[in-house]
Amino acid sequence: MSPEPDTDTEADTGTGTTGTGTGTGTAAAPLLRIVGLVKRFGGFRALDGLSFHLKPGEILGLVGPNGSGKTTCINVISGLYRPDGGQILLDGRAIGGLPSHRLVHLGINRTFQVPKPFMTLTVRENVEVAAAYGRRRPGKTDIEALLHSLELDSHAKRPASELNSVQQKMLDLARALATAPRILLVDELAAGLNPAELERVGERLKALAAQNIALVVVEHLMGFIDQVTDRVIVCNAGRGIFAGPLSAAIRDRQVVEVFLGAEDDGGAA
Ligand SMILES: Nc1ncnc2c1ncn2[C@@H]1O[C@H](COP(=O)(O)OP(=O)(O)O)[C@@H](O)[C@H]1O
Numbered sequence: 001m002s003p004e005p006d007t008d009t010e011a012d013t014g015t016g017t018t019g020t021g022t023g024t025g026t027a028a029a030p031l032l033r034i035v036g037l038v039k040r041f042g043g044f045r046a047l048d049g050l051s052f053h054l055k056p057g058e059i060l061g062l063v064g065p066n067g068s069g070k071t072t073c074i075n076v077i078s079g080l081y082r083p084d085g086g087q088i089l090l091d092g093r094a095i096g097g098l099p100s101h102r103l104v105h106l107g108i109n110r111t112f113q114v115p116k117p118f119m120t121l122t123v124r125e126n127v128e129v130a131a132a133y134g135r136r137r138p139g140k141t142d143i144e145a146l147l148h149s150l151e152l153d154s155h156a157k158r159p160a161s162e163l164n165s166v167q168q169k170m171l172d173l174a175r176a177l178a179t180a181p182r183i184l185l186v187d188e189l190a191a192g193l194n195p196a197e198l199e200r201v202g203e204r205l206k207a208l209a210a211q212n213i214a215l216v217v218v219e220h221l222m223g224f225i226d227q228v229t230d231r232v233i234v235c236n237a238g239r240g241i242f243a244g245p246l247s248a249a250i251r252d253r254q255v256v257e258v259f260l261g262a263e264d265d266g267g268a269a
């Protein structure tokens with residue numbers, strides 16, 4: 001119910017404003033700042049000037065109708081695609097266009113809307129590969145603890161191909177976490193989870209934020225967004241049309257129009 005406390009919301013143009021603290025109650029400077037991000041596919045702008053910032057320990061929700069650019073945003077920040085315009089700043093350093101492996105070593109990793117584990121490797125081997133690729137020194141990742149925290153320990157010796165889709169999502173999260181990210185981008189992790197699983201995954205994401213990891217959570221399930229996020233960015237046609245708490249977003253006329261004009265997923269209004 002609190003009014004939007006942050007001055008650099010939609011007008012987050014990266015012109016020098018540092019956030020004055022949002023839902024996390026911290027006054028930390030942004031870890032990541034996205035300024036006017038553009039991504040084109042042919043003549044189509046999937047991202048058309050998207051701007052937002054992310055602070056350490058913050059969980060930022062990225063919501064919006066299908067096709068509004070959420071996954072593209074994650075793909076560009078994580079280095080899968082090069083941006084066609086705008087800036088991505090990590091601790092003030094421009095990182096747009098760096099390849100994924102460099103970004104992983106700088107502490108940025110993501111999960112996939114459709115997970116792509118190495119199907120013939122076991123669950124444990126998948127996480128071991130990720131840990132070896134990541135930014136911790138070899139042997140520093142407690143893989144057993146990680147598997148346990150995501151309820152994958154009893155599946156550790158099974159090939160990834162034998163996991164169901166929810167377990168594959170948890171494995172995808174385990175692989176991302178094994179690289180010790182400072183920023184974790186999560187793409188529709190909650191889809192397909194039952195209410196108890198949703199609750200547990202939500203608590204897990206909040207525990208990561210409590211360890212000062214910054215998270216961007218893309219999700220359609222507004223209950224989940226409400227459970228985990230401090231703040232949301234609402235995207236439409238590759239732009240941010242709202243920045244602030246979800247409670248305020250659902251009362252914003254433009255946001256309501258975008259959601260009602262698109263699909264009704266039962267939670268946006
Ligand atoms: N690799 C691609 N090639 C062409 N068009 C793409 C590609 N990736 C995404 N798009 C288009 O960009 C728009 C945004 O897609 P996406 O970021 O996946 O949306 P969201 O995740 O919000 O549903 C859509 O119109 C989609 O078809």
Ligand SMILES: [Mg+2]
Pocket residue numbers: 070071072113
């Ligand atoms: Mg998507």
